[in-house]
Amino acid sequence: MSPKNSAGIERIGVVGAGAMGHGIAQVGAMAGYEVVLYDVDDTALEKAVARIRANLDKGVKLGKVETSVRERALAGLTTTTDLETAAAGSGLIIEAAPEKLDLKQEIFAELDRLAPGDAVLATNTSSLSVTRLAAATERPTQVLGMHFFNPVHIMKLLEIVRTGYTSKSAIASARTVGEAMGKTCIVVKDAPGFASSRLGLILGMEAIRMLEEGVASVEDIDTAMELGYGHPMGPFRLADLIGLDVRLHIAEYMYNETGEERWRPSDLLKRMVADGKLGKKTGEGFYRWDND
Ligand SMILES: NC(=O)c1ccc[n+]([C@@H]2O[C@H](COP(=O)([O-])OP(=O)(O)OC[C@H]3O[C@@H](n4cnc5c(N)ncnc54)[C@H](O)[C@@H]3O)[C@@H](O)[C@H]2O)c1
Incomplete structure (x- = not known):
């Protein structure tokens, strides 16, 4: 059973399978969400799955992860090089592509086109303006930052970044998902570098x-x-x-x-x-x- 929040999120799309994206996909799948991990690079996806598997194996070995959670996480995770496959049907999409504003703006415009109308679009940017990413979409109330820390499966903090447009329900969705992932959430205003x-x-x-x-x-x-x-x-x-x-x-x-x-x-x-x-x-x- 996937956890559901008030917005009914069951499936999460993760965009970018690097240092952060693979970790976000892992904690999402461990929390019981169906996770679709997207990258432009096939090799990055293969490496990401290998890293997730190794992290889970280590967790089981150390007695920190239950075998059933490991199995559920691996069963709930799929990968794709097709953005539409990651976006369509996802209630939340978390972008973790390289830290370049124009690249992220393009991705957000695409996600806005491909994701369900009620989906929340989140960015894992460390510093870029979330407001400018929101402006690349026609759903600024459903755009926010979900700033995870490296390594994602270990670090407890999730900084939720709200713009002047972000709705309370989008923040509540991000918090619900973050807490299901085992994170402690703080909410900060969109200002250069956040907190x-x-x-x-x-x-x-x-x-x-x-x-x-x-x-x-x-x-x-x-x-x-x-x-x-x-x-x-x-x-x-x-x-x-x-x-x-x-x-x-x-x-x-x-x-x-x-x-x-x-x-x-x-x-x-x-x-x-x-x-x-x-x-x-x-x-x-x-x-x-x-x-x-
Ligand atoms: N590394 C950290 O400690 C850290 C911490 C918090 C936040 N962040 C933020 O997370 C984001 C990702 O950082 P990272 O360290 O994981 O980078 P990374 O370089 O490890 O991974 C980026 C991934 O994005 C992929 N990519 C490139 N172009 C893409 C596109 N158009 N669409 C989808 N994927 C694409 C790359 O193939 C790569 O796999 C950045 O915004 C960064 O600021 C990083």
Whole structure:
């Protein structure tokens, strides 16, 4: 039996099967929703399913996931490279494509055309204007942000982002689904960087500036925040997990949006992204990662 909320959501479409999309699909399927995961890239879908299977297997092994939940999740999950298959029949569609405004606007316009009229369209953007995505549709009251955190199956927070148009019922639907996924939801206004990215980014940017100035090493700056402030991980380790390309996009967006110097991306960050040192996903960022 799929869980139903007030809007009767039983099926969720997830757009983009990368670091975030595969995790969102996993927690959705674990919550008992039928999940259709879409990507433009077949290989990304194969990798996503393999990662979900590995996460579930590990969960069962550690006694954190019941075997029945694993089976239900795998049975409820399908993949597609056809956007219409993901959108049609879904009561909620969560977009987790790359952090580029024009790309997401195109996707939202398409989803608006393909999804049922009463479906809620959500974006997992870390910082982009949800209002501008809503404006790409003819259903702005049903558009909001559902900002999950990486890794999605572990991190408890869900930041629900409301624009000036978002209806109370759309927020209630997102909250119901989020809670069924085991998340604690907060609701924030659509403002550059929301609550979490704005604070997380300023810390990460300052850490990079400190590294450039030779104030301390990567390890020592991370240790300062871990032991001095009780952060579960320091800003560099976190940046490696998020992806330095994702970080750079957000910083560039914040800088262009606000014109404030504090958001200007540093040369070091730009150089690392240009060199393909994107963090854990490429095996090297501020740290080296053994992805095996
Ligand atoms: N990585 C994080 O820690 C994190 C945290 C919170 C939010 N986000 C946000 O989530 C979104 C996705 O980030 P990610 O880290 O998963 O990126 P990613 O690069 O790991 O995955 C993006 C996926 O989107 C696919 N894609 C490319 N073009 C597409 C299209 N037109 N339609 C559908 N899919 C397409 C790619 O093939 C890839 O599989 C971004 O908006 C990002 O800001 C990321």
